[in-house]
Amino acid sequence: QKEVEQNSGPLSVPEGAIASLNCTYSDRVSQSFFWYRQYSGKSPELIMSIYSNGDKEDGRFTAQLNKASQYVSLLIRDSQPSDSATYLCAVHTGGFKTIFGAGTRLFVKA
Amino acid sequence: DAMVIQNPRYQVTQFGKPVTLSCSQTLNHNVMYWYQQKSSQAPKLLFHYYDKDFNNEADTPDNFQSRRPNTSFCFLDIRSPGLGDAAMYLCATSRDLRLAVYNEQFFGPGTRLTVL
Numbered sequence: 001q002k003e004v005e006q007n008s009g010p011l012s013v014p015e016g017a018i019a020s021l022n023c024t025y026s027d028r029v030s031q032s033f034f035w036y037r038q039y040s041g042k043s044p045e046l047i048m049s050i051y052s053n054g055d056k057e058d059g060r061f062t063a064q065l066n067k068a069s070q071y072v073s074l075l076i077r078d079s080q081p082s083d084s085a086t087y088l089c090a091v092h093t094g095g096f097k098t099i100f101g102a103g104t105r106l107f108v109k110a
Numbered sequence: 111d112a113m114v115i116q117n118p119r120y121q122v123t124q125f126g127k128p129v130t131l132s133c134s135q136t137l138n139h140n141v142m143y144w145y146q147q148k149s150s151q152a153p154k155l156l157f158h159y160y161d162k163d164f165n166n167e168a169d170t171p172d173n174f175q176s177r178r179p180n181t182s183f184c185f186l187d188i189r190s191p192g193l194g195d196a197a198m199y200l201c202a203t204s205r206d207l208r209l210a211v212y213n214e215q216f217f218g219p220g221t222r223l224t225v226l
Contacts, residue, residue, distance in 0.1 A: 008150070032213045043200055043217040044153065088152065092213040096141075096165055100152040 023089030133201030
């Protein structure tokens with residue numbers, strides 16, 4: 001059974017701090033990795049994609065991928081209260097399947 | 111703006127009364143997906159279309175059916191909704207599956223289904 005694991009949280013950080021969200025996956029041949037942000041009652045919104053080992057930065061967001069350790073993370077710098085949401089890690093495992101984690105709830109305290 | 115649209119945003123139905131949810135996209139993407147998401151859970155893939163090819167997940171109940179009459183539209187039919195089918199239903203699209211960069215999925219706003 002292919003799996004994507006995330007800590008459900010909640011992760012609470014003060015405004016302006018760095019939030020670090022982590023995800024592990026079980027399928028070694030996975031090639032595409034995604035982070036989605038989901039506000040309560042809303043649909044997931046794609047915020048980062050990463051395909052190669054290393055870091056990928058986009059504004060305040062940095063995605064990190066380590067395929068050897070089967071680990072992907074998302075860093076949010078200068079966290080804002082508007083970043084409070086559930087962050088879903090998703091892994092494309094090949095063929096037609098993308099597996100989503102259940103998400104980590106993030107609270108940014110003003 | 112190119113987008114994925116779902117209608118209705120909220121649907122209330124009675125136990126056992128068929129319901130149809132719709133999804134349309136202006137992205138001209140090849141692939142359309144239907145997910146079911148319950149509170150605090152991961153989106154669960156029900157099925158997807160790659161162009162006209164229908165792919166059902168092995169654990170998707172027979173109660174759920176789908177139609178894709180053209181590239182832009184896709185429908186989710188729930189033939190006899192049960193209380194356990196109350197959830198958010200998400201439609202998503204992706205450009206293609208053969209290249210990693212095209213696996214990105216873009217979601218519509220979802221339809222919240224309530225079963226009375």
